[in-house]
Every structure is written in C-alpha cells, then in structure tokens.
Amino acid sequence: GAVVSQHPSWVICKSGTSVKIECRSLDFQATTMFWYRQFPKQSLMLMATSNEGSKATYEQGVEKDKFLINHASLTLSTLTVTSAHPEDSSFYICSGSSGGAGSDTQYFGPGTRLTVL
Amino acid sequence: GDSVTQMEGPVTLSEEAFLTINCTYTATGYPSLFWYVQYPGEGLQLLLKATKADDKGSNKGFEATYRKETTSFHLEKGSVQVSDSAVYFCALNSGYSTLTFGKGTMLLVSP
Numbered sequence: 616g617a618v619v620s621q622h623p624s625w626v627i628c629k630s631g632t633s634v635k636i637e638c639r640s641l642d643f644q645a646t647t648m649f650w651y652r653q654f655p656k657q658s659l660m661l662m663a664t665s666n667e668g669s670k671a672t673y674e675q676g677v678e679k680d681k682f683l684i685n686h687a688s689l690t691l692s693t694l695t696v697t698s699a700h701p702e703d704s705s706f707y708i709c710s711g712s713s714g715g716a717g718s719d720t721q722y723f724g725p726g727t728r729l730t731v732l
Numbered sequence: 733g734d735s736v737t738q739m740e741g742p743v744t745l746s747e748e749a750f751l752t753i754n755c756t757y758t759a760t761g762y763p764s765l766f767w768y769v770q771y772p773g774e775g776l777q778l779l780l781k782a783t784k785a786d787d788k789g790s791n792k793g794f795e796a797t798y799r800k801e802t803t804s805f806h807l808e809k810g811s812v813q814v815s816d817s818a819v820y821f822c823a824l825n826s827g828y829s830t831l832t833f834g835k836g837t838m839l840l841v842s843p
Contacts, residue, residue: 621775647829658821658835659776708775712829719764719783719825723776 618642619711621724628699629732636694636727638709644689645711649721650682653706665692699731734759738822738834745812745841753807753837755796755822763824765789765798765805766831770819779807779820817841 618641628634638648647666651659663679665671665686673679681703683695692711696703706728710721739754757763764783768776780789785800794809805822822834 617778619775649830656838658833661830664830710776719827719829720766720778720781721831722778723768726773726775728773 617720617722619645619709619722619724621709621727623727624725625728625730627730627732630700631698633695633697634699634729636696636707636709636729638692638694638711638724640690640711640722643711643713643722645692646689646714647712648686648692649710649712650684650692650694651708651710653708653726655706659708662694696729699729701731704729704731734763734824734826734832736822736824736832736834738820738837740835741819741838743837743839745839747814747841747843748811749841751807751809751812751816751839753820753822753839755805755807755834757803757805757822757824759803759824759826759832761826762800763826765796766823766825767794767796767805767807768821768823768833770821770836772818776821812839812841814841814843 620639622637650662662677663671663673671684686692708726710723735758766781767779769779780791782789782798788797796807819836819838821836823831
C-alpha cells in the first residue's frame with residue numbers, strides 16, 4: 616500500500632516553455648502533498664507543502680510564481696514549472712501524507728527528471 | 733531548529749559484511765524517526781520507522797533503534813547484499829508534518 620506515482624518520469628523541454636508534473640496517490644488519500652527538488656548527489660530540498668483545496672505553502676527562497684502547485688483533490692497534485700530555464704533542470708520528487716493515523720509518514724513518488732535545454 | 737546528521741559516505745563493503753550507518757538528530761519534543769532508501773534514478777522508499785524511544789524499526793533485514801538518551805537512530809544490517817547498494821537517508825518528523833532529512837549516505841556493496 617501507500618503508492619505514489621509521478622508523471623512523466625522524465626521530460627526534456629526548451630527554455631521558456633512550461634512543464635507540468637503530476638503526482639498521484641494511488642491507494643490512499645493524500646491530505647497533504649509535498650514537493651521536493653534534488654540536485655545530483657545531494658539531499659532533498661523541500662520546495663512547498665500543499666493541503667487539498669488550499670494554497671500551497673512555499674519554503675523560503677522558492678518562487679511561487681515560477682513553481683505553481685495545485686492540489687485540487689485528495690489524490691492529485693501538480694507542479695508546473697513556468698518559463699523553465701536550464702537552472703531549473705533537476706530531479707523533482709513528490710510525496711503524500713494521509714493526515715490520519717501514521718500521518719507523520721510520507722510516501723514518495725519515483726521522481727521526475729526535468730532537463731531544460 | 734531540527735537537524736539530522738549522518739555519517740558521510742560512500743560506505744564501501746563486501747557482500748555479507750556488517751553494515752552500520754550512523755544517524756544522530758536534534759529536535760524539539762519527541763520526533764518520529766525514519767530511514768528512507770533511494771536506488772539510482774528513483775524516488776525514496778520508506779525502509780523503516782520508529783515513533784517513540786526504545787522502539788526498533790525493522791524491514792528487509794535492516795534495523796534501527798530509537799535511542800533518546802543518545803539522540804541516535806543508527807541503521808544496521810547483519811549481512812549486506814549487492815542489491816542493497818543505494819543512498820540511505822535518515823529523517824525526522826517533529827509533528828509539524830514536514831520531514832527533516834540528513835544529507836544521505838551512499839552504500840556500495842561489491843561481490
């Protein structure tokens with residue numbers, strides 16, 4: 616149980632275009648979803664936290680107008696990288712938490728590798 | 733604030749060797765503690781967790797005991813396999829839903 620999927624698993628785009636990444640909880644309702652960014656050989660950096668039906672809370676230094684997060688349902692959150700540039704190239708990972716018993720546990724998706732040319 | 737410190741890697745072992753990856757933490761209150769594993773090119777998988785002092789989390793031969801007195805949560809396995817090669821992350825949750833991660837420790841197991 617507690618499976619999270621992401622789509623796409625990898626994407627290559629041209630500079631200036633926008634890219635949308637989907638994160639789905641397949642067998643549980645994710646009251647809270649998290650978006651992380653990971654640089655090569657580094658730990659995860661939390662970008663934002665979103666609760667279903669509410670605006671996302673962004674970490675300091677993360678541009679909310681550039682990284683648009685939508686959490687419209689208990690099983691789906693999306694991250695849109697707007698006007699992507701090469702420095703946005705990274706591995707983006709989402710996770711979900713049920714908010715109920717055991718809600719301190721996050722279940723992670725497989726990640727999406729974004730390459731901006 | 734909360735923080736997690738892991739031993740730096742890579743940790744290089746031969747198959748069937750004993751593994752220890754050290755993890756210590758600083759946190760307010762009584763956090764839950766986690767070990768996650770990341771295989772190359774993949775996301776993180778929950779390996780084990782412990783929610784209170786003296787709890788032992790275990791999974792797939794890996795174990796870690798929540799030691800409040802030493803604020804530690806060291807990961808151990810008695811006999812590693814080549815397939816255990818991955819990056820291991822120690823993490824804590826102080827009850828505010830967000831996870832605080834260590835920097836990760838790469839484990840390389842050779843045949």
